[in-house]
Amino acid sequence: MSVRKQLRTAACGLALTGVLVATAQGPATATPAASGPAEVSPVAAAEDAAARALARSLADTAWRAEAGRAVVRGGETGLAALADGARSRAAAPLAAEAAAADRSVLAAKGLGAGTGGLLTVSLTGDVDSRRAPLVAVAPSDDEAGAVTAYDTAGRLHTLSATEAPEVPVYVVGVDGEKAVEAGMAVLERELAAAGVSTAAAPAPAAAAAGTAATGFWTSRITSVRLADDKETWIKGDAEIFSIVSGFGLDGKVRVDTVTHPYLNDAGTTYYPNQILVNWSQYKYNLADTVMMEDDGDTNYSALAKAIAAALLTIADLGAYVPLVDPVVDAIPSSFWTDDADFVDAWYTLARETTGTRDGAGGNGRFTFDRYWVSAL
Structure with missing residues (x-):
């Protein structure tokens, strides 16, 4: 609280x-x-x-x-x-x-x-x-x-x-926190059904076997701060989530969602030690992040369809292509009133990225470290 x-x-x-x-x-x-x-x-x-x-x-x-x-x-x-x-x-x-x-x-x-x-x-x-x-x-x-x-x-x-x-x-x-939690499940499920790789879709067998045997590198958020959480006095705490995108091991565009239920107030620094990117799921060592805020009207099914329609047109040509712009451009125009507010975006985060990175919009600030998750 x-x-x-x-x-x-x-x-x-x-x-x-x-x-x-x-x-x-x-x-x-x-x-x-x-x-x-x-x-x-x-x-x-x-x-x-x-x-x-x-x-x-x-x-x-x-x-x-x-x-x-x-x-x-x-x-x-x-x-x-x-x-x-x-x-x-x-x-x-x-x-x-x-x-x-x-x-x-x-x-x-x-x-x-x-x-x-x-x-x-x-x-x-x-x-x-x-x-x-x-x-x-x-x-x-x-x-x-x-x-x-x-x-x-x-x-x-x-x-x-x-x-x-x-x-x-x-x-x-x-109840924004409850809605976001349920909405992320819908978002990933419908993206997977449309052909976008997500956590809701089974990982390739070889990748799963390799991860199980060894472990995997992640990018971990050690601190985060927002200048503006896009909320007015009457709405209370913000409901923030991030859409992480890149190319999966199968060469198709991949999307993972991350919720930030602790990220309530602007002007406050939080120290979540939260994993943002699991690099074992990505072909390249680069990924993009779009952070959004659910203002109440977000239709997650519609958001999933819009993102899928935009991302499925992007092919892996052997070099990484930033995906922030297609994700942001895919958001229906009505979402810029009281649907999922755009908070900020981080282009081309690398597996080796550490330290502080400001968002492209200057509204958000992440501090990252590299974190190895060992297999049991």
């Missing part, structure tokens, strides 16, 4: 031990709830529907107190689980709407029902305030200056996207 999340959770306990007054005094004039933009993503629409349902349910003071205690205990709580486990009857309509919204999110992200519920609720803003809470969803556009929030009467409030509000705000969002 990040320091920011720990402080938020502790403050929530202080805010909700008292009784919140019934009238929310938001930083903007309340207006009747209005429909959202004409075109919104399916995930954003599901989040908005769930936020409205939660706001309406919190009109019941007993349920509001119960929900507040549950969120404080967990910091971030599954919305469907919260509603399903409620003692108050006022949560029953919320349970049905949360389940429907979760199904919509899973479908929109290209994930199966076995992933489980992804919608969560957390508390942020001025949690010491005794004003009634609002319920908000992060904007679908990273450049948006405003956040839409609802009160228990269904009235709409406009909050700044760059400054934390002066009222407690329940935030309905997507």
Whole structure:
């Protein structure tokens, strides 16, 4: 858990031990709830529907107190689980709407029902305030200056996207860490099905035998730091993953995915000692890395199809060809709003690369060492 999340959770306990007054005094004039933009993503629409349902349910003071205690205990709580486990009857309509919204999110992200519920609720803003809470969803556009929030009467409030509000705000969002973990499995599985070598595809028998007998060299991340994690106050921790690409032992383009669940906050140096590249899987001693951040709307199935379509046109001509540009160019244009944000890229990492390497965009910094993984 990040320091920011720990402080938020502790403050929530202080805010909700008292009784919140019934009238929310938001930083903007309340207006009747209005429909959202004409075109919104399916995930954003599901989040908005769930936020409205939660706001309406919190009109019941007993349920509001119960929900507040549950969120404080967990910091971030599954919305469907919260509603399903409620003692108050006022949560029953919320349970049905949360389940429907979760199904919509899973479908929109290209994930199966076995992933489980992804919608969560957390508390942020001025949690010491005794004003009634609002319920908000992060904007679908990273450049948006405003956040839409609802009160228990269904009235709409406009909050700044760059400054934390002066009222407690329940935030309905997507469990990014869970989504990324499931999404990486989908990404590798669908890339493999399309003919791109991945960890989901069996390694050539000779390579597997050689690795089992000896071991293999890796590039290990000893430290990493981001200048900007592409997140606003309302979204909390970032959900970062990397796409490592090169040419496999069979001469075909290969893609491996790496998640960075610890990489929560910009301006903080992390020391994960995490393996980024397993060189026993690559024909050349060079590979490229594209680091991305899941902002909620990422459809991993669509992302896999786009990357596969671009990479399968690249042939091994006996010399290494950098793959960063094809990967980045393959990302659908919609992904540059609130889908998988581009964080940074590292061209032509070598098996011998050690020390500090800044990303091409100047946003990320890795420090590497060479690490030998011995066979058992």
